[in-house]
Structures are given as structure tokens and as C-alpha cells.
Amino acid sequence: MLFNSIDFALFLPVVFALYWFVFQRSLKAQNLLIVVASYVFYGWWDWRFLSLIAFSTLLDFGIGLMLGREERAARRKLLLAASIIVNLGFLGFFKYYNFFLDNFIAAFTVMGMPIKVGMLHIVLPVGISFYTFQTLSYSIDVYCRKLEPSKDPMAFAAFVCFFPQLVAGPIERATNLLPQFFRPRIFERAKAVDGLRQMLWGMFKKVVIADNCAEYANLIFNNSSDYSGSTLALGAVLFAFQIYGDFSGYSDIAIGCSRLFGFDLMRNFAFPYFSRDIAEFWRRWHISLSTWFRDYLYIPLGGSRGGARTKVRNTFIIFLVSGFWHGANWTFIAWGLLHALFFLPLLLASRNRDNLTPVALGRVMPSFGELRRMLGTFAMVCVAWVFFRAEDLGHATRYIADMGTGLLAKAGYVETYNLIYWDLGYSIPALIAFLLVIEWKGRLDRHALEFFGFLSPRVVRWAFYSFIILLIGLFVPSGESPFIYFQF
Amino acid sequence: MKGFARSVLLFVMFASMFYAGGILTLGLARVSALHLNFKFLDSPSLTLLRVGDVQNLDAVDVLFLGSSRVFMGFDTRIFNAHGYSAFNLGTVAQTPVQTAMLLDRYLDGIAPGLVVYEVYLEGFGNDGVESAIDMLGSDRIDMHAWQMVNTVRNPTAYHAFFFAWIEERSGRLLQFTDDSSGYLPMSGYIDREVKFNGTMGRTYPHRDVEVLGQQWQAFLHIVEKLKERNIPLLLVQAPVPSERYDAMTNRDSIHGLLRSQADFLDFNRILTLDDSLHFEDDSHLNQTGAEVFNLKLIELLAAGHPREARQQNSGQ
Known part of the structure; x- marks a missing residue:
């Protein structure tokens, strides 16, 4: 369902009225309504991909619970790796499979070893990059003990599929959004x-x-x-x-x-x-994605600590990954690279926070x-x-x-x-x-x-x-x- | 919460009035700008005269319907000379949605012996906005107009409907003042000097003609309505310059669809016209072309009409 459609203009007041007039007495009922409404909202586009969201929800909810109980470092790492591999695996398959295959074929052809592999006609599920990153943030935060694992499956499901931001963000951090599903909601005019x-x-x-x-x-x-x-x-x-x-x-x-x-x-x-300047632009453009990469990639890589080489390396990684996140095309990687090049002089002159x-x-x-x-x-x-x-x-x-x-x-x-x-x-x-x-x-x-x-x-x-x-x-x-x- | 709901309701009422005021202001100020979902007709089109005439018309033998290719292509004088009374209800960019509305409004009053509908293929892919505005600016605003606008489903058409409705309610009906248009009273045809095709040499990208769902549904409604009243329907594709005709790559499949609904004559196959001498531009016949075309149609009608022409039509 598109925000700029008649369908949404009818859907929103109905959900709003049910939420505040019918289900206002029970937090659980409000969360259930959010889940149902979100699945309707998403299913309006293609109901088949609801199973992906449901699977992702169950996976990360389960892994969160296990991370909460598990104390052994190796097992905890394994659980986090499972979440990352499965979530990014789905994203990789739906979004990047044909891109990688295409480039492998091109590379082998250049080397004089042409190969024939059938491409798949894959429909990209709307919003997969957004909700994948959102659920990943939950697993990582629980692993890092920044967040208690959720024990309420309905609240967690509502966090994953919350319809206003399900298909195109903002990519919420679990530490910010998830606790809001546990707090009683009072209507503020x-x-x-x-x-x-x-x-x-x-x-x-x-x-x-x-x-x-x-x-x-x-x-x-x-x-x-x-x-x-x-x-x-x-x-x-x-x-x-x-x-x-x-x-x-x-x-x-x-x-x-x-x-x-x-x-x-x-x-x-x-x-x-x-x-x-470009540094300021990146503090103001798609903030939820920039800060996601900052928190879950740039800082774990060492951030701006260390020498100039580390800083430059990390900056390029962030911009290239950010470009690639947008789509399976070299144009997005080039876009990220160009921004990294624009950013570099500011970084080297320590003027990126001017x-x-x-x-x-x-x-x-x-x-x-x-x-x-x-x-x-x-x-x-x-x-x-x-x-x-x-x-x-x-x-x-x-x-x-x-x-x-x-x-x-x-x-x-x-x-x-x-x-x-x-x-x-x-x-x-x-x-x-x-x-x-x-x-x-x-x-x-x-x-x-x-x-x-x-x-x-x-x-x-x-x-x-x-x-x-x-x-x-x-x-x-x-x-x-x-x-x-x-x-x- | 109740206070919020009350405020929202009040605001909706306020915004609606503001919106209506805005549209009225644009209309009264005759504003017309690119990209604006508001188009004001600076002067009413000949449709105003046609719908005026059609309301005073006695039963006719032949009623012509369709776009400007009709009011520039079917010369009622030629039909009159051959013993057929006729009226030309072609209007600017008329698509099946508007044709259906005109029939809903006027068919029973005209009671024609035959309806000749010029099926301008590109009309099936047209959103119908241009014609909707022409109709709203020229004819009365009633439930038929509302249904037509709702089928077109375009903000420009909704705005035009609202403005035309207010104009009508306030008694500010449009008067046609331009008498140099060549319009023939109680005929619908436009008499004009012979011009020759100024678009010769123009090329057209070869592409499929789109058939929009709402246009096809309206077309079926037309067919059904005439069947209900036992009024014969003849679908005609008037000649177009060959370059343009050949550019419609799915032409034959659309013709097949049309034949499945009613008798259909494609005059691009029946006649061989000269792209330069018989056309005024890349869409319309000139007077010479219209005469050749009309005489052939009369010949086919006189010969017991379209069924006998089928073989010729399909090139067999």
C-alpha cells in the first residue's frame, strides 16, 4: 500500500480509530492490531512475502531469547553469526544474486573462459533492506548486552513490521523503538x-x-x-x-x-x-542508515581511532557498503566511492566536524x-x-x-x-x-x-x-x- | 481524544471550503498553467453548439460518433444528398467514456436508424481528460457527467467538474460567440477550406496501441446499449496517413476485438488515399479526402451495408 494512495487514506483512519477507541485499554491488543494492520499494509503489495517477514521475526526473536540465556562467549558468537548469515543471506539472494552471477560470468568471459549459467527471475521484496537491518540491530544489541531480549512475541513482531516505517524506514534501532512497544500509550493531542x-x-x-x-x-x-x-x-x-x-x-x-x-x-x-560540506551532508541525509553503519560497522572496524590509513580505509568501506546497500549495480558503488572521495579531504584535514x-x-x-x-x-x-x-x-x-x-x-x-x-x-x-x-x-x-x-x-x-x-x-x-x- | 477528533473534523470542513475557493478563484481568474491540474477553456468549443442542436433534433437515419476525426471526416451534406438524414456528434478527443455518456444522455431523443462509430484506436489508450474537460465546459452537469468524471479518475477532470457545476448553478452558462468556425447548424460538421497535409515526412515510432480497462468497458457499454435498443452499430476506422497507420503494431489484434463486438470497416484497407492530397494533417482528412471517404461509405451502406463489405475490408 502506498502512502500516496486512496487505499491508505481509508486504511489509516480505520486503524487509528480501532487503535484509540476500541483497543486502547490493552497494550497487547494494540500491539496485535499493529501487527495485523502492518501485515495487511504489506500484503496489499504482495502477500507472499509476508512469510519472509514472519520468518525473520521468528528467527530473531528466538535468537534473542537464546542470547539472553546463553553465557558462553563462543555460543553467543555462533548465535549472532546465525542471525547475521540468515538475514543477510535472504537479502543477498533477493537483492544481489543476479548481480554477483552476472559479474562472475563477465569475469570468466574476460579471462577467456566463458560460462553459461541461467539467471533467475527474482522479485525483490519491498523493504527487505530496511527490515533486515532493523532486525539485525536487535540481534547485535542483544548480543552486546545493550538491550534485554524481548519475551513478548507480539511486541517484537510489531517492532519488526511496524507499518509506517516497514518498507522504507527510517531504519530504527531496537534500543529506541522496541521499548516503546512495552510502554502504555497515552494519546497526546x-x-x-x-x-x-x-x-x-x-x-x-x-x-x-x-x-x-x-x-x-x-x-x-x-x-x-x-x-x-x-x-x-x-x-x-x-x-x-x-x-x-x-x-x-x-x-x-x-x-x-x-x-x-x-x-x-x-x-x-x-x-x-x-x-x-559533504560531512555535514552525511549527518543530515538518510541519518538512520548512516548512523546504522556508523554504529554497527564503522565503530567495530576501529572508527577514527588509529592512524590515517585506518581512518581512510574505514571511510571507504562505509561509503562503498552504503552505496552497495542501495542496489545491485556498479552505479551505486561508484556513487558511494565518489562521496568517499569528496569526504576524504575533510577527513585528512580533520575538518569533517567543522x-x-x-x-x-x-x-x-x-x-x-x-x-x-x-x-x-x-x-x-x-x-x-x-x-x-x-x-x-x-x-x-x-x-x-x-x-x-x-x-x-x-x-x-x-x-x-x-x-x-x-x-x-x-x-x-x-x-x-x-x-x-x-x-x-x-x-x-x-x-x-x-x-x-x-x-x-x-x-x-x-x-x-x-x-x-x-x-x-x-x-x-x-x-x-x-x-x-x-x-x- | 474527542477534542482532537472534533478539531480534525472542523479542519476538514475548513480545508474543503478553502480548496473549493481556490478552484473557483483559479477558474474565475482564467488561470491556466503547465502542470496544473486545472484547465480552463478560454472559449467554449463547438461541442457547445452540437449538444445544443442535438437536443432539438428529430430522429435521424445516421448518427456519427467519435473524435475530431468524425466532425472533420463525415460530411453530413453528402449523406443528405444521398437521402440519409444525419447528425455528427463528434467532439474533441472523444474517447469511449465520453461516447458512452453522450449516448446515455441523448440516444433516446435522437433515435437513430444507424450509429456509425469511428473507432480512433489511440482513443482506447487515451485517459479521456481532454474530452472530459471539453464536455464539462459545453454540456450540462448531471449524474452522467459525474459518472464520466469518476471513470476518468483524474484530478484535472474533478476540478473541471466542480468549477463547471458552480458555473451552472450560478447561471453563468457559456455562450458561443465565434461564428467564423464553419460549423453547419443542425449538422455537427465543420465546413472548411481544403488544406494539404503539412506533416508529410514525419515518422512515428512503431508501438502497440494501449487499451485502457475503463475505455474498453465504456466501449462494451456502448455496444450493449445499442443492442438493447436494436439500433445497428457500424464501427469504422477512418483513413489515416499510411506512416501513422503502419506504426500501430497491434492494430490487427484490436481490429479483431472490435469485429467480435460489431460490424467493422477499416477504410485504410478499403480505400487507397494519397497521404498528401487527401489529408489535412497526420490525423484528419481534408474536405477532398472526406468526400472520397463518405461516398465510399454511402456506396457500402446502399449496397446493403457492412456485411457485404467484410470481404473487402479484411483484404480477402
Whole structure:
């Protein structure tokens, strides 16, 4: 079920009403309702893969219990290894099997030993990368004794399949989310209202910004050889807003929706395009994945302790694995590598923690220097997005080369102007500007519309929210448009 | 909790009014912008005149239905000259969804002896929004219009429906003022000067024509409705330039589907027209082409009509 669908618009109020009006007296009943609702939500897409989630739930619940009882270090390691192997085994099979096979065949062919192996037609279960990492975090935290193993299978099942964040995150840490399933839930009006506000902004980012930018980003990327350098640059910028609107929009809806049910999910985006360097960008983009890799990979590898070589090695590992997590394609690995290369100078100069506070703190506008650094960072991010969006490495390198050389040709700007004037229109740039203004205004808050909650009188607030709803209605595409991160 | 529910309800009412006000403002300000799910017709189309005429029409021998290829391709004067009374109810980009609505509204009033439906194949893959807006801007707003909009299921169509409904309720009915259009009163046809195909040399990607579920369902509804009233239906594919005709790779399978429902004549096979001399553009016949096409159709109708033409039609 998609958040931006009529199905979900009917599903959510029904579950909400049952949760607070029918099952409010019993925590167990509320958890059961969450499990049932989550399975319906997921099964709407493909019920066959519910068995995978159920298996993953049972496996990690069982391993957690055994880890809780087991004191022998070797046995505990074995249990953790079992959880990691089985979870990553599923992920590897569904997501990476054909990629590895393809590359083995290519490698043997290059060595003059062509082999013939049949590829499998594998359907990637939606959200497998997300819930796999979430359940892994549980096993690892129980193993590290950061968390008591859950003895309530229903609460644990609800933690694994919690529908707002099941298919595209935020990837929750068990230490944050699981305990919330054991605490009695009291309806908090302010929290629920703010949740709705966040959902509204998320919906705006998805259906207005992402889906409208997607039309032209797709047009330019799919016909990149026909366009001038400046148009290719426009395509990269549009894709930057598409993916930001799409993914951060999903996260906002997920977090807001969770708050309606009394849950607090971790933040996933913190206005990343206002970053002044790449290090800051990574503290603000897909925070739940970055911190997952930091906690469960970077730090166990030694983190930034040790010499420069260790730091560089660990940084590259993190970025490459992060790229590969996104998909079984060399383009994602190249995307990760490029970000590692952007990050490296900051790391070596020990300047990767220069910008820990929000930009222009205490001021309305950024300084010229801040603006220059934000634009520079955004440009680097856009170049990297080309790899993320391209069909293959050849396409990405051609796109970037044509963009670089073509930017100097004046004739290309006429084509870009015509594309903006005749096809893109002024509405999409105006909507992006609206997004940036609102996000800039709310950059110190947890989400862009949070400060609107303090505006008075109420009619002003409501008029503003209604205006956003009107924009959604006026710019929503007519067809179904799934979220990009569903494929990861 | 109750306070929250009450606030949500109040907000929904407030937002609905705000939304309605926004759509009205856009409509009254004649706003039309790219990507906006709101399209305002700057001037009403000829559909306004056709639906006006059709309501004053006595029974006709032949009723023509379909897209602009109909009101530019079936010259009712030629049919009149051969003893057939006829009316042309072709409208802009009409798809089966709109055809079904027109029949639901007007069929019993017209009581035609024969319905000739031009099945513009690409119409089956058309979302129907353009025609929906044309209809909403030209005809009355009633349950048939609501059903049509609900079938099209597009925000632009919903907005147009709402605005047209308000316009109608407020008595601000559209008046057609442009008399230079060549529209022939009580005929539906558009008389125009002969132009020659300006799109010669254009190539078309070869691709399958999509058949959308809602369009096919509407088409079946049309067939069923006419069967119920014992009104013969003749499906016709009017000629198109050869490049465009050949680009429809699944054409034959769609023709097969059409033949399974009613008599069907493909005039691209029956006639050999000149892509340059007989067409106005890549979709429409010019007056010369329309005359050749109409005379052939009359000949087939006079000869006992389509059943005898089947062999010719299927190229056998």
C-alpha cells in the first residue's frame, strides 16, 4: 500500500480509530492490531512475502531469547553469526544474486573462459533492506548486552513490521523503538497534531516536488545524448529534488504517522541541501542508515581511532557498503566511492566536524560564504546523483562528461531556456523555491512545518495547511507513483 | 481524544471550503498553467453548439460518433444528398467514456436508424481528460457527467467538474460567440477550406496501441446499449496517413476485438488515399479526402451495408 494512495487514506483512519477507541485499554491488543494492520499494509503489495517477514521475526526473536540465556562467549558468537548469515543471506539472494552471477560470468568471459549459467527471475521484496537491518540491530544489541531480549512475541513482531516505517524506514534501532512497544500509550493531542503536520509536508514533498521533478528528470536522463550540457545539469538538479522530495517525504509521512499512534521514530533527514560540506551532508541525509553503519560497522572496524590509513580505509568501506546497500549495480558503488572521495579531504584535514550547528544560526539569511559553500556542496551532491540515477557506469560517465564540456557552449543555454519555458514551465521552479523557503524557515526544527504549530490565530495556521493541500491537489500526478526507495 | 477528533473534523470542513475557493478563484481568474491540474477553456468549443442542436433534433437515419476525426471526416451534406438524414456528434478527443455518456444522455431523443462509430484506436489508450474537460465546459452537469468524471479518475477532470457545476448553478452558462468556425447548424460538421497535409515526412515510432480497462468497458457499454435498443452499430476506422497507420503494431489484434463486438470497416484497407492530397494533417482528412471517404461509405451502406463489405475490408 502506498502512502500516496486512496487505499491508505481509508486504511489509516480505520486503524487509528480501532487503535484509540476500541483497543486502547490493552497494550497487547494494540500491539496485535499493529501487527495485523502492518501485515495487511504489506500484503496489499504482495502477500507472499509476508512469510519472509514472519520468518525473520521468528528467527530473531528466538535468537534473542537464546542470547539472553546463553553465557558462553563462543555460543553467543555462533548465535549472532546465525542471525547475521540468515538475514543477510535472504537479502543477498533477493537483492544481489543476479548481480554477483552476472559479474562472475563477465569475469570468466574476460579471462577467456566463458560460462553459461541461467539467471533467475527474482522479485525483490519491498523493504527487505530496511527490515533486515532493523532486525539485525536487535540481534547485535542483544548480543552486546545493550538491550534485554524481548519475551513478548507480539511486541517484537510489531517492532519488526511496524507499518509506517516497514518498507522504507527510517531504519530504527531496537534500543529506541522496541521499548516503546512495552510502554502504555497515552494519546497526546499535541503530538498527534504535529504528526499530521509532518505527514502533510511529507505528502507535499512527494507528490508535488518529487513526482513533478521526476517527469523531467526522467526525460533528460533517458535521452541524455540529445541534450546540451546545461540541460543535463538541469536534469541532475531536478533529480536531486526528486530523490530528496521522494525519500524525505516518505520519512516525514512515516514519522508523522507513527506519532499518531504514540511512537517516536528517529529523524531521517535534517535539511541536507543546506549543508556546507559533504560531512555535514552525511549527518543530515538518510541519518538512520548512516548512523546504522556508523554504529554497527564503522565503530567495530576501529572508527577514527588509529592512524590515517585506518581512518581512510574505514571511510571507504562505509561509503562503498552504503552505496552497495542501495542496489545491485556498479552505479551505486561508484556513487558511494565518489562521496568517499569528496569526504576524504575533510577527513585528512580533520575538518569533517567543522559544521555541527545549523547554518546561519541566529540569523535570517546565510552569509555569502555560507551560501557559496552550500551551493558548492549541492553541486558535488548533484554530480554524485548522476551515478545514482544513471542506467550504468558508461551512461553516468558520458552524462557527466557531456555536462562538463557542454556547460561552456552558449547555444545549449537556449535549449535549456526553451525546455524551462515551454515544457517545465515556471510552476516547478516556483514550487521548489517554496519548498526551500519553508525548509529554510524551519531548519532549526525537527521538521519544516513544526514552527507553524506556534502561529496564531488558528485560522492563519489552518489557511496555510489548506494552501498546501490545494497545492497537492493542483499538482498531484494522475497515475500511481511508488516511492523510489521501495526498490532498495 | 474527542477534542482532537472534533478539531480534525472542523479542519476538514475548513480545508474543503478553502480548496473549493481556490478552484473557483483559479477558474474565475482564467488561470491556466503547465502542470496544473486545472484547465480552463478560454472559449467554449463547438461541442457547445452540437449538444445544443442535438437536443432539438428529430430522429435521424445516421448518427456519427467519435473524435475530431468524425466532425472533420463525415460530411453530413453528402449523406443528405444521398437521402440519409444525419447528425455528427463528434467532439474533441472523444474517447469511449465520453461516447458512452453522450449516448446515455441523448440516444433516446435522437433515435437513430444507424450509429456509425469511428473507432480512433489511440482513443482506447487515451485517459479521456481532454474530452472530459471539453464536455464539462459545453454540456450540462448531471449524474452522467459525474459518472464520466469518476471513470476518468483524474484530478484535472474533478476540478473541471466542480468549477463547471458552480458555473451552472450560478447561471453563468457559456455562450458561443465565434461564428467564423464553419460549423453547419443542425449538422455537427465543420465546413472548411481544403488544406494539404503539412506533416508529410514525419515518422512515428512503431508501438502497440494501449487499451485502457475503463475505455474498453465504456466501449462494451456502448455496444450493449445499442443492442438493447436494436439500433445497428457500424464501427469504422477512418483513413489515416499510411506512416501513422503502419506504426500501430497491434492494430490487427484490436481490429479483431472490435469485429467480435460489431460490424467493422477499416477504410485504410478499403480505400487507397494519397497521404498528401487527401489529408489535412497526420490525423484528419481534408474536405477532398472526406468526400472520397463518405461516398465510399454511402456506396457500402446502399449496397446493403457492412456485411457485404467484410470481404473487402479484411483484404480477402
